[in-house]
Structure formats: C-alpha cells, structure tokens
Amino acid sequence: MKPLERLRERMSELNVDAALISNATNVGWLTGFTGSTAMVIITPSDAVFISDSRYREQAKEQVDSMTVEILQAPKTYPEVVAEQARKLGASRLGFEAEHVTFAQHSSWEKKMAGIDLRPVEKLADRLRMVKYDWEIERIKAACGVTDACFDHVERLFQVGVTELDIAIEIEFFIRRQGATVAFDVIAVSGARSARPHGVPSDKKLEPGDFLTLDFGACVDGFNSDMTRTVLIGEPTAKHREVYNAVLEAQLAAIEAIRPGAAGKDVDKVARDVLARHSLDQFFGHGLGHGLGRLVHDVGSLSTASEDILEEGMVFTVEPGVYIEGFGGVRIEDDVVVRATGAEILNRTPKDFRAYGS
Ligand code: GLY
Ligand code: MN
Ligand code: MN
Numbered sequence: 001m002k003p004l005e006r007l008r009e010r011m012s013e014l015n016v017d018a019a020l021i022s023n024a025t026n027v028g029w030l031t032g033f034t035g036s037t038a039m040v041i042i043t044p045s046d047a048v049f050i051s052d053s054r055y056r057e058q059a060k061e062q063v064d065s066m067t068v069e070i071l072q073a074p075k076t077y078p079e080v081v082a083e084q085a086r087k088l089g090a091s092r093l094g095f096e097a098e099h100v101t102f103a104q105h106s107s108w109e110k111k112m113a114g115i116d117l118r119p120v121e122k123l124a125d126r127l128r129m130v131k132y133d134w135e136i137e138r139i140k141a142a143c144g145v146t147d148a149c150f151d152h153v154e155r156l157f158q159v160g161v162t163e164l165d166i167a168i169e170i171e172f173f174i175r176r177q178g179a180t181v182a183f184d185v186i187a188v189s190g191a192r193s194a195r196p197h198g199v200p201s202d203k204k205l206e207p208g209d210f211l212t213l214d215f216g217a218c219v220d221g222f223n224s225d226m227t228r229t230v231l232i233g234e235p236t237a238k239h240r241e242v243y244n245a246v247l248e249a250q251l252a253a254i255e256a257i258r259p260g261a262a263g264k265d266v267d268k269v270a271r272d273v274l275a276r277h278s279l280d281q282f283f284g285h286g287l288g289h290g291l292g293r294l295v296h297d298v299g300s301l302s303t304a305s306e307d308i309l310e311e312g313m314v315f316t317v318e319p320g321v322y323i324e325g326f327g328g329v330r331i332e333d334d335v336v337v338r339a340t341g342a343e344i345l346n347r348t349p350k351d352f353r354a355y356g357s
Pocket of ligand 3: 225289316318332
C-alpha cells in the first residue's frame with residue numbers, strides 16, 4: 001500500500017475527514033519531496049501539496065501524486081493552509097500532535113475558524129515505522145558504507161593515534177563513498193569511552209584503552225548507525241568481562257526481536273542480562289531506536305516504549321555499559337524485523353578484539 005493509502009486508512013480509523021501533515025520527514029515520505037518546508041492536506045479523495053516560492057521548481061520535479069500549490073509573499077502558510085482546507089471541505093482536520101508548535105497551532109486556529117483541528121499522536125509517524133523494501137535496500141546500502149569504513153580505519157587502532165585522527169578518517173572515507181555522515185562521529189577512548197556521546201579529542205590511544213567508535217552513513221536519504229568497541233593493547237579480565245556481558249546482552253536482545261514483541265520487553269531482555277552480571281546500573285540509556293530517514297527515527301526499544309514490533313520495522317540494538325574512570329563498551333547493530341526474527345544489516349565483526357597486543 002502506498003503512503004497516501006496508508007494514511008487514508010488511518011484517517012478513517014481516527015474518524016477525521018482530513019489530515020494536515022507538516023513534518024518535513026513525513027511530507028518527504030508521502031510525496032518524495034526533499035525540501036525543508038512544505039505541508040500536505042489529505043482528504044479521502046483529494047490531496048494538495050503546499051510549499052513556497054523557494055521550492056517552485058523542485059516541487060514541480062518531485063511531486064507528481066497530487067496538486068501542487070506554491071505560496072508567494074505576502075501570503076503566509078497559515079493563510080494558504082486555511083484556504084486549501086476550506087476548498088477541500090475539511091471539517092475535522094487531524095494534525096501531527098508532536099510536530100506542531102503552540103505558536104503554529106495558534107496561527108492555524110486564528111485562520112481556520114469553524115474547522116475542528118484535532119491533535120493526533122504519530123499520525124504519519126506510526127505508518128512510517130514499517131519500511132518499504134526499497135527503503136530497507138537504502139538502509140542496507142548505508143550499512144555497507146559503515147562496514148567498509150570500519151574495515152578501512154582498523155589500521156589506525158594503534159597506540160599514539162588520536163581520537164580525532166580516527167574520526168576525521170571516518171568522515172573522509174564516508175564522503176569518498178559518495179555518502180554523508182549520518183551524525184557527528186563519536187570516537188572516544190580510555191576513561192573517555194564512558195561518555196556515551198563523547199566528542200573526539202586529541203587524546204592519543206594508550207595501552208589498556210577501550211576505543212568506542214559510533215558512526216553512520218547517509219545514502220540517498222537513508223541512514224545507518226553502528227558502534228563497535230575494541231581494546232588497544234593487552235586486555236585485563238575486567239575488560240573481557242564487561243565486553244562479553246554487553247555482547248551477551250546485545251545478542252539476547254536481537255534474539256528476542258520478532259513481530260508481536262513489545263519494544264519494552266526487548267529492552268528488558270538486554271537489561272536482565274546485564275543485571276545478571278551486576279552491570280545494569282551502568283546502562284542508562286534505551287536499548288535502541290527506529291532508523292531510516294532519520295538516525296533517531298520513530299519508535300524505540302526502551303523501558304518507555306509502547307511499540308509492538310512489526311515486520312519491516314528497522315531498529316538499532318545498542319546496549320552499553322559506562323563505568324566512570326574505567327571506560328565504556330557499546331555494541332550497536334541495525335536490524336530489520338522479519339517474520340522469523342531479526343535480520344542484522346551489519347557485517348562488521350563484534351567478537352572481543354584487542355589490537356597491538
Ligand atoms: N549515534 C547515536 C546513537 O547511537 O543513537
Ligand atoms: Mn550510534
Ligand atoms: Mn543509535
């Protein structure tokens with residue numbers, strides 16, 4: 001089913017006779033438009049795409065599934081949205097509750113007197129969680145770039161190389177593949193690896209350091225997000241113990257992924273493994289997040305998740321243990337929920353590895 005049809009089906013379930021999609025990612029999903037500002041109004045039989053004069057030509061090129069309406073100063077978005085909503089006969093107009101600011105809502109209310117504006121949670125977000133095959137193919141291509149990149153930077157896992165040296169090489173490599181970095185590269189070592197989202201510094205790798213690399217590539221608008229932790233020099237028993245506990249937690253969580261599983265239960269599987277190793281107090285973040293058009297896309301595997309997994313959803317699985325003064329370990333893969341379980345998209349090995357020992 002195409003995005004527009006999925007949305008119309010949801011509208012009928014919600015008992016709204018029109019939907020206003022204003023989030024750029026969701027507009028992109030619905031129409032193929034890649035610009036930053038546009039809105040779509042959908043009714044059961046009609047749809048209109050609204051953007052402004054900056055995107056006149058781009059919209060003509062990219063949007064062929066609905067009427068395109070381009071606004072020009074002194075007209076404003078709220079005016080044109082109201083005009084089009086009336087023209088389409090919208091009376092109960094659902095909007096994206098989590099993507100609309102209070103100010104935006106106020107301006108719509110002023111212009112749309114008589115139209116019942118209804119906030120709907122995850123109006124389009126929920127639908128976007130289940131990926132099309134062609135979307136999964138792009139995520140796979142992005143994962144291919146991260147795998148190749150890890151392979152390329154492995155030669156830098158040496159005493160004396162700085163975190164920044166590695167981060168910059170990762171960025172160069174990804175750009176040279178014709179991709180862009182999905183987010184700022186994380187490269188942290190030694191005690192600094194206890195910072196889950198640490199910024200690479202000029203600290204040099206030393207014997208006995210954990211080195212955590214977390215990076216992703218964006219290919220044709222779709223992202224990958226992978227983390228590996230390795231050891232520089234000779235490992236101690238504690239290094240192995242912490243690493244293997246995180247790996248056990250990650251593998252157990254991946255094993256628990258299947259259609260019908262609750263996101264919060266998958267998170268708990270990882271948390272329970274770490275609890276058995278008395279390490280759960282060092283795992284402060286969620287197990288994973290949706291992945292696709294956004295790095296942190298809709299959906300989560302976490303204690304607060306209300307998601308029930310379905311075939312075609314894509315998540316990261318990334319337990320971590322962060323011990324202040326000692327260091328941290330995180331292992332992150334990207335997986336697709338398939339009928340028979342999780343399909344792992346990364347090929348980079350994740351068994352315990354020590355370099356230069
Ligand atoms: N790179 C951010 C994350 O793993 O969620
Ligand atoms: Mn990551
Ligand atoms: Mn992630």
